[in-house]
Amino acid sequence: MKFSQEKLNKVNEIIARYPEGKQKSALIPLLHIAQEEFGGWLDVPVMDYVAELLHINPIEVYEVATFYTMFNMKPVGKYVLEVCQTGPCMLRGSDQIIDHIKNKLGIQAGETTPDGLFTLKPAECLGACGYAPMMQLGKFFKENLTIEKVDALIEDLKAAAKN
Amino acid sequence: MAVKLLLDKAHIEGIRYYDTWRKNGGYTAVEKALKMTPDEIVEEVKKSGLRGRGGAGFPTGMKWSFLAKPEGVPRHLVCNADESEPGTFKDRYLMEFIPHLLIEGLIISSFALGSSATYIYIRGEYAWIPDILEEAIAEAKANGWLGKNILGTGFDCEIYVQRGGGAYICGEETALIESLEGKRGNPRLKPPFPAVQGLWMRPTVVNNVETLAAVVPIINMGGEEYGKIGVGRSTGTKLISACGNINKPGVYEINFDLSVEEFIYSDEYCGGIPNGKRLKACIPGGSSVPIVPANLLFKTAKGETRYMNYESLSDGGFATGTMLGSGGFIVLDEDQCVVRHTMSLAHFYNHESCGQCSPCREGTGWMYKILKNIEYGKGKMSDIDLLWDIQRRIEGNTICPLGDAAAWPVAAAIRHFRDEFEWHVLNPEESQT
Ligand SMILES: NC(=O)C1=CN([C@@H]2O[C@H](COP(=O)(O)OP(=O)(O)OC[C@H]3O[C@@H](n4cnc5c(N)ncnc54)[C@H](O)[C@@H]3O)[C@@H](O)[C@H]2O)C=CC1
Ligand SMILES: Cc1cc2nc3c(=O)[nH]c(=O)nc-3n(C[C@H](O)[C@H](O)[C@H](O)COP(=O)(O)O)c2cc1C
Ligand code: SF4
Ligand code: FES
Numbered sequence: 001m002k003f004s005q006e007k008l009n010k011v012n013e014i015i016a017r018y019p020e021g022k023q024k025s026a027l028i029p030l031l032h033i034a035q036e037e038f039g040g041w042l043d044v045p046v047m048d049y050v051a052e053l054l055h056i057n058p059i060e061v062y063e064v065a066t067f068y069t070m071f072n073m074k075p076v077g078k079y080v081l082e083v084c085q086t087g088p089c090m091l092r093g094s095d096q097i098i099d100h101i102k103n104k105l106g107i108q109a110g111e112t113t114p115d116g117l118f119t120l121k122p123a124e125c126l127g128a129c130g131y132a133p134m135m136q137l138g139k140f141f142k143e144n145l146t147i148e149k150v151d152a153l154i155e156d157l158k159a160a161a162k163n
Numbered sequence: 164m165a166v167k168l169l170l171d172k173a174h175i176e177g178i179r180y181y182d183t184w185r186k187n188g189g190y191t192a193v194e195k196a197l198k199m200t201p202d203e204i205v206e207e208v209k210k211s212g213l214r215g216r217g218g219a220g221f222p223t224g225m226k227w228s229f230l231a232k233p234e235g236v237p238r239h240l241v242c243n244a245d246e247s248e249p250g251t252f253k254d255r256y257l258m259e260f261i262p263h264l265l266i267e268g269l270i271i272s273s274f275a276l277g278s279s280a281t282y283i284y285i286r287g288e289y290a291w292i293p294d295i296l297e298e299a300i301a302e303a304k305a306n307g308w309l310g311k312n313i314l315g316t317g318f319d320c321e322i323y324v325q326r327g328g329g330a331y332i333c334g335e336e337t338a339l340i341e342s343l344e345g346k347r348g349n350p351r352l353k354p355p356f357p358a359v360q361g362l363w364m365r366p367t368v369v370n371n372v373e374t375l376a377a378v379v380p381i382i383n384m385g386g387e388e389y390g391k392i393g394v395g396r397s398t399g400t401k402l403i404s405a406c407g408n409i410n411k412p413g414v415y416e417i418n419f420d421l422s423v424e425e426f427i428y429s430d431e432y433c434g435g436i437p438n439g440k441r442l443k444a445c446i447p448g449g450s451s452v453p454i455v456p457a458n459l460l461f462k463t464a465k466g467e468t469r470y471m472n473y474e475s476l477s478d479g480g481f482a483t484g485t486m487l488g489s490g491g492f493i494v495l496d497e498d499q500c501v502v503r504h505t506m507s508l509a510h511f512y513n514h515e516s517c518g519q520c521s522p523c524r525e526g527t528g529w530m531y532k533i534l535k536n537i538e539y540g541k542g543k544m545s546d547i548d549l550l551w552d553i554q555r556r557i558e559g560n561t562i563c564p565l566g567d568a569a570a571w572p573v574a575a576a577i578r579h580f581r582d583e584f585e586w587h588v589l590n591p592e593e594s595q596t
Contacts (some may be wrong), residue, residue: 090504
């Protein structure tokens with residue numbers, strides 16, 4: 001398990017943004033890259049590798065990785081549906097969207113479907129309250145959701161996974 | 164006609180890109196500012212009366228003048244783009260659609276403060292926005308506005324974008340600094356303020372995205388002219404992100420003499436409440452500020468019209484008023500349950516507490532549990548008083564204001580909507596669904 005040369009160049013470019021000796025500042029950006037590269041979650045060897053790249057102790061990586069909600073500490077599905085459940089989204093029907101996904105996929109919050117395709121991860125306010133209900137899917141937001149849009153999205157993702 | 168200073172160009176096609184921005188008057192503020200001295204810029208910002216748009220409303224010029232300048236120690240400007248307060252999504256709009264406004268503001272402010280390495284700390288979930296910002300930064304650099312010896316002044320400056328990892332607390336400036344250093348987002352005790360010991364213990368100014376964007380019109384028009392717009396100590400304009408039960412959610416630039424009633428009902432702004440429903444309550448400044456019932460929203464307790472500005476919204480203190488905060492404007496219609504909404508916010512604060520202080524860590528958990536019991540018909544009358552007691556014990560007893568931010572919404576909900584809490588206790592069957 002190693003970053004490609006291209007990713008290593010990116011890593012070095014990120015480390016260079018900080019003053020000499022302050023390379024630890026690059027930790028969160030590196031964890032994002034590592035999670036993307038190595039299967040959507042941070043296994044212990046992955047965190048150890050990041051520690052090595054930054055010349056810091058593994059424990060310094062573990063304590064940071066576990067603090068931030070975007071880092072997954074266990075395997076997740078191919079698609080993580082992160083539906084916002086905070087007040088402003090609730091006012092516009094996020095509860096119904098979450099219930100619908102649970103029923104449709106037969107999973108509870110935090111669980112992954114047996115085929116490994118979908119994980120439902122309820123999220124707290126994602127800064128899209130005016131376009132609620134909404135979810136984060138990978139890098140982007142899906143906004144102004146309806147039951148129909150969620151159904152269509154899940155079908156699309158299933159089809160995409162087959163190809 | 165409302166004056167627009169930030170979003171005046173937002174509708175122009177292609178304004179995200181350098182050429183269009185420049186053709187429409189972009190970077191004239193940088194040209195002008197870099198002919199001034201840093202102290203003159205700080206002076207203009209002071210004269211403008213600009214107050215921090217991150218929520219606390221602290222005068223920006225004063226904060227800048229507090230920046231320590233020990234010999235030989237680098238200083239930093241950090242742009243707070245963590246935007247995580249429920250109801251708030253205005254900074255996202257600025258960065259997504261008019262990134263060069265922020266970059267201009269950052270160049271001018273970096274020059275004024277002497278920051279040669281400036282960081283934008285953006286919440287990790289806004290994952291596509293760093294690409295937009297980095298493209299704008301590269302364009303600015305290619306055109307000589309960033310890099311070495313900018314415009315022959317001898318001033319060097321680089322702007323870097325760093326993503327967070329998903330933690331509301333990292334919007335608090337000292338937690339943000341810890342996070343930028345690659346650590347957990349545990350707030351530091353203040354003082355010392357970041358202006359004295361901030362990033363890597365160097366003097367640092369942390370400012371909100373909108374605050375730094377506002378520096379551009381201030382330089383363009385002069386601080387004094389900027390200061391003339393507005394009402395009293397609320398100068399300039401303010402971005403409001405409106406959400407909840409309204410017809411037209413979105414981001415609006417308002418003038419401080421706009422009444423709250425007009426903001427909600429005018430078609431130029433929120434466009435009223437859907438389906439002819441009545442207004443029940445509003446949280447006008449992001450989830451941390453007190454909720455106010457409709458009867459105290461349009462008029463103060465003294466019967467005066469309430470306006471969208473710092474002073475008018477807080478008129479009456481917490482007993483009958485609220486706060487402008489971050490400008491996250493949340494509207495609840497008559498069908499909404501205040502207990503349920505408050506429960507959801509309590510869950511949020513409990514989830515986001517960093518866990519350093521026991522009143523916050525334990526208290527937010529207790530508040531959530533009790534609210535959940537009441538909401539689901541398992542509460543007792545004495546729980547309402549217990550809830551009141553817990554919030555009172557959190558407030559003012561923690562390292563950072565997240566504790567207060569968790570306590571205030573609960574206090575205000577009980578203060579103004581006690582009958583709804585009691586209804587849940589008295590009608591357990593109907594509450595269980
Ligand atoms: N935009 C958002 O998403 C959110 C905004 N907030 C807002 O944050 C506010 C609380 O923020 P804080 O930073 O804790 O408030 P604060 O009042 O402690 O500080 C405000 C600013 O003034 C500076 N400052 C104050 N006194 C100073 C002094 N003597 N010397 C140098 N600098 C000084 C601080 O460093 C800080 O930058 C709340 O009112 C809330 O509205 C809260 C949550 C989220
Ligand atoms: C829990 C908490 C979260 C905060 N989140 C943000 C935020 O997301 N964005 C922001 O600009 N300020 C936030 N603040 C306020 C910052 O600590 C700080 O006051 C602000 O960045 C200063 O910038 P300004 O003076 O330009 O407003 C938060 C404060 C607290 C207590
Ligand atoms: S008040 Fe809460 S969030 Fe703030 S430092 Fe204490 S425990 Fe952490
Ligand atoms: S409450 Fe859901 S995005 Fe803000």
